[in-house]
Amino acid sequence: MPKTTIKVKLTGTDGNIFALAGKVSTALEKKGHEDLAKEMRSAVMKSGSYSDALGVLAEYVEVR
Numbered sequence: 001m002p003k004t005t006i007k008v009k010l011t012g013t014d015g016n017i018f019a020l021a022g023k024v025s026t027a028l029e030k031k032g033h034e035d036l037a038k039e040m041r042s043a044v045m046k047s048g049s050y051s052d053a054l055g056v057l058a059e060y061v062e063v064r
Contacts, residue, residue: 002061006031009064010057017044017053024057036060 008027010020021044028037040060047053057063 002059003036004028004031004033004061006033006061007064008057008061011064017050020057021053024061027061 006027008024010023013020013023021041025037025041028034028040040056043056043059044053047056054063
């Protein structure tokens, strides 16, 4: 289960992990979760692979 109930559609988006993380970060910030957005960005930067980074995104929002 993600840390929030926010739903973010990533299909059809640029597959660049920074673009995806930016979209998730923006969604978190719009809902008042600036702290989680910062935490998520840090975790993405520390992830060891693209798939790990995608997993991080799914920890914070419901990915569609």
